[in-house]
Amino acid sequence: MAAYVIRRVIWTAPVVLLVILMTFTLMKQIEGNPFRKTERAVPAAVQANLERKFNLDKPWYVQYAQYVKGVSTGDLGPSLVLRDRTVNDIVKEQFPRSIELGVLAFGWAVLLGVPAGVLAALKPNSRFDYGSMFFSNVGFALPNFLVATLLIYFVSVKWGLLPTSGWTTWQHKILPSFTLGLVPMAYFARLVRGTMLETLQQDYVRTAKAKGLRWRRVVTVHVLRNSLIPVVTAAAPLLGYIITGSFIVENIFAVPGIGRYYVTAVSARDYSVVMGLTVLLSIIVILANLVVDILYGILDPRTREART
Amino acid sequence: MAPLLAVKDLRTHFFTRAGVVRAVDGVDLAVEKGKTLGIVGESGCGKSVTALSIMRLLPEPPARIVSGSIHFDERELTTLSQRQLEDIRGRQIAMVFQDPMTALNPTLTIGTQLVEVLQRHLGLDKGAARRRAAELLEEVGIPRARERLDDYPHRFSGGMRQRVVIAIAVACEPRLLIADEPTTALDVTVQAQVLDLLDDLQREHRMAMILITHNMGVVAESADDVAVMYAGQIVEQAPAGELFARPEHPYTEALLAALPDLDDPRARGRRLAAIPGRPPDLLDPPQACRFAARCPYAGCADSCPVEPPILRELRPGHWVRSAHPASERQPVPA
Amino acid sequence: MSATQVAGRIAGIEAGAPIRQSSLWQDAWRRYLRNRGALAAGSVFLLIVVGCVVTPIVSPHDPNRIHFTDAYQGPSWAHPFGTDQFGRDLFTRAALGGRISIGIGFGATLAILLIGVVYGAVSGFVGGKLDNALMRFLDALYGLPYLPFAILALAIVGTVTFWTMVVALSVASWFITARVVRAQIITLKENDYVRAAKAVGVRWYMILGRHLLPNTLGVLVITIFLELPGVILGEAFLSFLGLGINPPDASWGSMAQDGRDAYRAHPHIIVIPSLAIATLVLCANFIADGLRDALDPRTKET
Numbered sequence: 001m002a003a004y005v006i007r008r009v010i011w012t013a014p015v016v017l018l019v020i021l022m023t024f025t026l027m028k029q030i031e032g033n034p035f036r037k038t039e040r041a042v043p044a045a046v047q048a049n050l051e052r053k054f055n056l057d058k059p060w061y062v063q064y065a066q067y068v069k070g071v072s073t074g075d076l077g078p079s080l081v082l083r084d085r086t087v088n089d090i091v092k093e094q095f096p097r098s099i100e101l102g103v104l105a106f107g108w109a110v111l112l113g114v115p116a117g118v119l120a121a122l123k124p125n126s127r128f129d130y131g132s133m134f135f136s137n138v139g140f141a142l143p144n145f146l147v148a149t150l151l152i153y154f155v156s157v158k159w160g161l162l163p164t165s166g167w168t169t170w171q172h173k174i175l176p177s178f179t180l181g182l183v184p185m186a187y188f189a190r191l192v193r194g195t196m197l198e199t200l201q202q203d204y205v206r207t208a209k210a211k212g213l214r215w216r217r218v219v220t221v222h223v224l225r226n227s228l229i230p231v232v233t234a235a236a237p238l239l240g241y242i243i244t245g246s247f248i249v250e251n252i253f254a255v256p257g258i259g260r261y262y263v264t265a266v267s268a269r270d271y272s273v274v275m276g277l278t279v280l281l282s283i284i285v286i287l288a289n290l291v292v293d294i295l296y297g298i299l300d301p302r303t304r305e306a307r308t
Numbered sequence: 309m310a311p312l313l314a315v316k317d318l319r320t321h322f323f324t325r326a327g328v329v330r331a332v333d334g335v336d337l338a339v340e341k342g343k344t345l346g347i348v349g350e351s352g353c354g355k356s357v358t359a360l361s362i363m364r365l366l367p368e369p370p371a372r373i374v375s376g377s378i379h380f381d382e383r384e385l386t387t388l389s390q391r392q393l394e395d396i397r398g399r400q401i402a403m404v405f406q407d408p409m410t411a412l413n414p415t416l417t418i419g420t421q422l423v424e425v426l427q428r429h430l431g432l433d434k435g436a437a438r439r440r441a442a443e444l445l446e447e448v449g450i451p452r453a454r455e456r457l458d459d460y461p462h463r464f465s466g467g468m469r470q471r472v473v474i475a476i477a478v479a480c481e482p483r484l485l486i487a488d489e490p491t492t493a494l495d496v497t498v499q500a501q502v503l504d505l506l507d508d509l510q511r512e513h514r515m516a517m518i519l520i521t522h523n524m525g526v527v528a529e530s531a532d533d534v535a536v537m538y539a540g541q542i543v544e545q546a547p548a549g550e551l552f553a554r555p556e557h558p559y560t561e562a563l564l565a566a567l568p569d570l571d572d573p574r575a576r577g578r579r580l581a582a583i584p585g586r587p588p589d590l591l592d593p594p595q596a597c598r599f600a601a602r603c604p605y606a607g608c609a610d611s612c613p614v615e616p617p618i619l620r621e622l623r624p625g626h627w628v629r630s631a632h633p634a635s636e637r638q639p640v641p642a
Numbered sequence: 643m644s645a646t647q648v649a650g651r652i653a654g655i656e657a658g659a660p661i662r663q664s665s666l667w668q669d670a671w672r673r674y675l676r677n678r679g680a681l682a683a684g685s686v687f688l689l690i691v692v693g694c695v696v697t698p699i700v701s702p703h704d705p706n707r708i709h710f711t712d713a714y715q716g717p718s719w720a721h722p723f724g725t726d727q728f729g730r731d732l733f734t735r736a737a738l739g740g741r742i743s744i745g746i747g748f749g750a751t752l753a754i755l756l757i758g759v760v761y762g763a764v765s766g767f768v769g770g771k772l773d774n775a776l777m778r779f780l781d782a783l784y785g786l787p788y789l790p791f792a793i794l795a796l797a798i799v800g801t802v803t804f805w806t807m808v809v810a811l812s813v814a815s816w817f818i819t820a821r822v823v824r825a826q827i828i829t830l831k832e833n834d835y836v837r838a839a840k841a842v843g844v845r846w847y848m849i850l851g852r853h854l855l856p857n858t859l860g861v862l863v864i865t866i867f868l869e870l871p872g873v874i875l876g877e878a879f880l881s882f883l884g885l886g887i888n889p890p891d892a893s894w895g896s897m898a899q900d901g902r903d904a905y906r907a908h909p910h911i912i913v914i915p916s917l918a919i920a921t922l923v924l925c926a927n928f929i930a931d932g933l934r935d936a937l938d939p940r941t942k943e944t
Contacts, residue, residue: 011778018779019786026794141923143875145882145898146916149905157906203410209365210405211425211476212398215390221424222413229415236784243787248879263883266793274797278790285786293781 004297012290019282020071024064027275071279087276090261095280097167098250098257101177102242108181109188109238114231116185117192121227122219124197132189139186144245148179148252165254176253180245184238191234195227202226229296236285236292243281311338312516313362313484318376320361323369327591331357333540335376336619336627337518339484339533344510344517346531346548348524348563352587354540355520356406359488362518363403364393381483399429402477406489408469412461418445418472419457422479429480444475447512448505467498471505478509485510486518491526503530524567528552536560539587539598542619546626556622556633558603559583597631605632670860673936680932687925690918694740703731705738706890714908724910726900732911735892736918742893744922746807747874753812754869755862758819763858765820766827767850777824780817788814788876793885802887811876819865826861830854860937867930871923878919894919 075088116136120129155175156164166172199205200223208218246259254260258277265273320332332354339345347355360366362378364385378385380401385393397403405411412421422441426432432440438457445453448471461469470490477485487506491499507530510517519530527534528548535545536557544557555561562583585602588594594601597612606612611631619629674680698705703721709729717724723732765776788811795810796802830836831854839849880886881895882902889896894915901911 011781015779015783019783022791023794026791026798137924137927138920140927141871141920143878143882143895143898143916143919145879145902146913146920149902149909149912149916153905153909203405203407204413206365207405207411207473207476208413210363210397210403211428212394212396213424213428214394217424217428221416226413226415240787244789244876244879247789247883251883262790262793263885266797266885271797274790274794278794281790282786286783289781289784 005294008290008293012286016283016286017068019286020068020279021064023275023278023282024067027271087273090273091258091276091280094256094258094261097255098246098259100173101167101180101246101250101255101257102239104173104177105180105242105245106184106238108178109184112181113185113188114192114228116189117194118196118224118227120189120193121196121200129193133193136186136189139182142182144179144183145248145252147182148175148249151175151179152252165252167253167255167257176249176255179253180242180249183241183245187234187238187241188231191231192227195230196223199223199227232295233292236289239285239288243285312341312381313337313339313518314377314379315358315362316377316379318358318361318378319374320357320366320371321374322371329590330593331371331540331590332361333590333593334619334629335537335540335542337535337542337545339516339518341483341516342510342514343532344519344530346527346534347518347520347537348522348527348534349537350522350587352590353537354590355522355537356488358537359403359486359518359520362486363397363401364388364390365397365403398425398477398482399480400482401484401486402480402482404470404474404477404485404487404490407493408466408473409493411473412469414461417458417460418464422457422472422476425476425479440479441475444479445472447509448472448475449501450475467494467502470494470498470502474502474505474509478513478515481513482515484516484518486520488520489522490519492521492523499526506530524563536563539593540590541598541629542627543599543629544627550626554626554634556626556628556635557599557630558605558632558634559599561634599630603632605637670933670936674932677932677935679928680936683925683928683932686921687929690740690922690925691744694737694744697737698734698741701731701734701737703734705730705734714904714911716908716910723914724908726897726911727904727908732897732914735897736894736914739892739894739897739915740918742804742887742891743874743877743895743919746804746811746877746893747870747922749804749808750811750815750873750877751866751869753808754816754819754873755866757812757816758865759823759858759862761816761820762823762825763827763850763855766824766831767846767854769828769831773824780820784817786814786817789879792876792880796880796885802885804887807877807880807887810880811873815869815872815876819869822861822865823858826858827854830857860933864930864933864937867926867933870926874919874923874926 075086113136116132120126120132123129152164152175155161162175163169163172167176205218205222208222209215243259246257247263248259249255250257250260251263258281262274262277265271265277315335315337318332318335319330322329322331335354335358337345337347337358347358349355357366357371361373362380362385364373373386376386380396383396385396388396412418419438419441422444423434423437426437426440427434430437430440441457442453445456450456450468450471456464461472464472470493474490485506490506491502494502503526506517506519509515519527521527531548533545534548534551535542536551536559537543538559544551544555544560546556551560552564555564562581565581566583568580583602588598588601594613596614596616597603597606598616600606600612603612611617615631617629617631619627622628622633622635674684707730711729713725713727713729715721715725715729721731721733723736726732726735761776761780765773791814792810795813796806799806836849836853839853844852877886877893878895878898881893882899884899886896887893892900897915898912898919901908901913901915905912
C-alpha cells in the first residue's frame with residue numbers, strides 16, 4: 001500500500017513540471033514582449049527595468065527555472081496590469097469564494113444525484129427510473145448559461161425568491177451552486193444507477209441473497225459499497241467540469257471568484273495572472289487525481305496489488 | 309417417510325421481449341432426508357433454473373414460476389413472500405454455485421462473509437461467530453484458518469474459494485444443500501477433493517443434497533438417486549445403481565453409450581457414439597415428446613410426434629417419461 | 643434416417659445448402675434501427691445538420707444585414723425564430739451558427755480521435771514500460787480543465803478562427819479517447835487470433851492495420867458521439883465568455899452571448915441558440931447510447 005502511494009506521488013512531480021512547461025511555452029508564444037501588449041504605453045526606460053525585473057532578457061530556460069522555483073515556494077509572480085498586486089494576492093482574495101462555490105455545487109450533486117441513481121437502480125424501468133434518467137439527460141445537454149439565465153429569470157426576477165447576483169448572504173449562494181451542480185448531479189445519477197445495476201447482476205449478490213441475508217443488508221453492505229467505488233473515481237473529471245463551469249457561472253452570477261477573474265485577466269492581457277492561475281488550477285487537479293487514486297486503492301483491495 | 313423436498317410438475321418460464329422461454333416445463337423431484345439426488349443433463353437443459361427456482365432466486369420479472377409446487381418440509385415454497393424466504397435460505401436450504409471466482413464479494417474478507425451468515429441465522433455475537441467461522445474453515449480443509457479469516461477472496465485459489473463457499477453454505481447446518489455444478493469450474497485434481505468434501509460434510513451434518521452436474525462420473529460416485537433432465541423436463545429418475553444398470557429412456561441410454569470406455573477391447577478404434585442433432589429451442593419447444601427428433605426409436609406411425617409422454621413409474625422407484633422405454637421395446641426380428 | 647439427415651431436419655435446412663450470414667456491421671445496423679430512441683435522435687441530428695447546411699442557401703434573408711427597425715421581433719412567419727437586436731433574422735443566423743458550431747464540433751472531435759488513437763494505439767500495442775510510462779503520464783493529466791488551456795491557446799494565436807478553435811479544444815480533451823483506444827487494443831491483443839497471426843510471422847504493422855484497428859472502429863464511432871457534446875459545449879462556453887468566434891461570424895455560443903443582456907424582455911435571442919445546442923448534445927448522447935447497444939447488445943440485458 002505504501003509502495004503504491006509513493007509510486008503515485010513520484011509520478012506527480014514530473015507531470016506538474018511538464019504542465020508548467022506547457023503553460024510557459026504557450027505564454028512565450030504570445031509574440032513579443034507581454035508588456036507591449038498592455039493598454040497603457042510604458043516609457044522605454046521603465047520598460048527596460050521591468051524586463052530586467054522579470055528576467056525577460058534572459059534565455060527561456062532560465063526564465064522557466066526561475067518560474068518553477070517561484071511556484072515551488074508558492075510565489076506565482078506579480079500581476080502585469082495591477083502593478084501593486086501579485087498573483088498570490090489575487091488568489092488569496094478570490095480563490096476561497098470559488099472553492100466554496102465548487103464545494104457547494106458538489107454537495108448538491110451528491111445530495112440529489114446519488115440517491116436518485118440508487119433508487120432508479122432499485123426500481124428499474126419504473127416511472128421514477130425513466131423520469132430521473134430523462135432529467136439527467138437534459139441536465140447534461142442544456143448549456144449551463146441557459147440554465148443560469150432561466151433560473152435567474154424565474155426564481156429571482158419573476159418570483160423574487162433569491163437574489164440575482166453577488167456572493168454575500170447564504171441566499172446568494174443557492175442559485176449559482178445549484179446551477180454549477182446540475183451537471184455533476186446528472187452525472188452521478190447516471191453513474192450510480194449504472195454501477196448499481198451492474199453490481200446487482202453480480203454472482204456474489206446472488207450468493208448474498210442465497211445466504212438468506214435481509215435485502216436491506218444485501219443492498220447496503222454488498223451492493224452499495226461496491227457500486228460507490230467508481231463514483232469516487234468519477235470525482236476527478238468532475239473537478240475539471242466544476243472549474244470549467246465556474247468560469248461561466250461566476251460570470252453570470254457575478255461571483256467574485258477565480259473563474260471570473262481569469263476571463264477578466266485574459267481580456268486585460270494580464271498574462272502573468274493568466275499563467276499563474278492556469279498553473280494553480282492544474283496543480284489542484286493533479287493533486288485531486290492523486291488523492292482519488294489513493295482513495296480508490298483503499299476502497300478496492302484488488303487495485304493495490306494489481307497496479308505495480 | 310415423506311421426502312424432505314417434493315417438487316411436483318414445476319414450470320418456470322422467462323417472459324422476454326423475444327417470447328416466452330419455457331426453461332423448466334415439467335419437473336418432478338423427490339429428495340429424502342440425508343440422501344443425495346443427482347440431476348444430470350446437457351448444458352441448457354434447465355438444471356440450474358430448477359435449482360434457482362427451488363430457492364426462488366430468479367429475478368421475478370422476467371422469470372416466473374407459472375405452475376407446480378415445491379414442498380419443503382411441510383411448507384409450500386411457491387407461495388411464500390420474499391421476507392419469509394429469507395428465513396429459509398441459508399438456514400434450511402443452502403446453495404453452492406458453479407463459479408467460485410465470482411461467488412464471493414471481492415471487497416469483503418471471507419471472515420466477514422462467513423460471520424454475517426452466522427449472525428443472521430444463529431444470532432451469534434461477533435466473537436462467537438468468528439470462532440465458529442474458523443472452525444468451519446478448518447472443517448473444509450483450509451489451513452491456518454484463524455489467520456485466513458481476514459484475507460480477501462483474491463488471495464485464495466479456485467479450489468480454496470469453492471471450499472469457502474461450501475463452508476458458508478453449511479455454516480448454519482441446513483437440511484438441504486443444493487450444489488449447482490460445484491466442480492465444473494475447477495481443475496480435475498481439485499474436483500475429486502471437493503466432491504469428497506461434500507460427501508464428508510453431508511454425512512457429518514446429515515444433510516440432504518441435490519448435486520447438479522453434466523458429468524455422469526460424478527453422479528455415479530456420489531448420488532443415491534439420479535434424475536435425468538432434457539429440454540426442461542425430467543425424463544427419467546431412479547436409484548443410481550438401477551439407472552446405470554438398467555436405463556430405460558432412450559436419452560439416458562444414449563448418454564451412457566456416449567461415455568468412452570477404455571476397458572472394452574471392442575471400443576478401441578471405434579468412433580465415440582454421439583447423439584445426433586441439437587436440443588430443441590425452448591422459445592418454441594415441440595408440443596409432443598421433446599426428444600423425438602433425436603430418438604432412434606421414434607417412428608412416424610406412433611404417438612411420439614403427437615402426444616407428450618407423461619412421467620410414469622415403470623418399476624417401483626423408477627420413473628420414465630417415454631413411449632419407448634427399454635423394457636417395453638419389441639426385440640427386432642433377426 | 644442418417645445422423646446428417648436428422649441434423650439437417652432439425653436445423654430446418656437442406657443438408658449442404660449454403661447458410662446466409664450477416665456481418666457484424668449489418669447486425670449492428672439492424673439493432674440500431676430497432677432502437678427507437680436512437681433512431682429518433684439520429685434523424686433529428688441529421689435534420690439539424692442538413693438544415694444548417696441548406697437554410698442559408700435558400701433563405702430570403704441576409705443574415706448580416708442590420709436593420710434596426712426590425713429589431714427584437716418574436717417568432718413569426720417571416721422570421722421563424724424572430725430577430726435579434728440588430729434586426730437580423732435569427733433562423734438564418736442560427737443555421738449559419740450551426741454550421742460553425744457543428745463544424746468546430748466535428749473538427750475538434752476528429753482531432754481528438756487522431757491524437758487519442760495514436761497515443762492509445764502506441765501505448766496499448768507496444769505495452770510494457772512504454773505503456774506504463776504513457777499511462778502514468780495520462781493518469782496525472784486526466785481531468786485537467788480544458789478551458790484555461792483552450793483560452794491560452796486562443797490567446798496565443800490572437801484571432802479566433804475556426805481552425806484555431808478546433809486546435810484549442812482538442813488539445814486538452816483527448817485523454818479519455820486515448821484511454822479507451824488503449825483499453826480496446828489491449829483487449830484485442832490478447833485474443834488468440836492475434837497470437838496466431840504473430841505466430842505465423844505477420845509483421846506488426848500488418849497486425850495493427852489488419853486486425854487491431856478495424857476492430858477498434860466500433861469503439862471509435864461511439865467515442866465520436868461521446869466527445870462531440872463536450873466539444874460543442876466547450877465552444878459555446880468560450881464564445882459565451884466573449885473569447886470565441888469573432889463577429890460577424892457567429893456560432894451558437896456567441897449568439898447566446900448576444901442575447902444575454904436582453905433576455906428579460908426578449909428571451910428568444912438567448913434561448914434559441916441554447917436550445918439548439920442542447921438538442922444537438924441530447925441527440926449525440928442518445929446516438930452514442932444506441933451505438934453502444936447496437937455494437938455490444940449484452941450490456942442491455944437487465
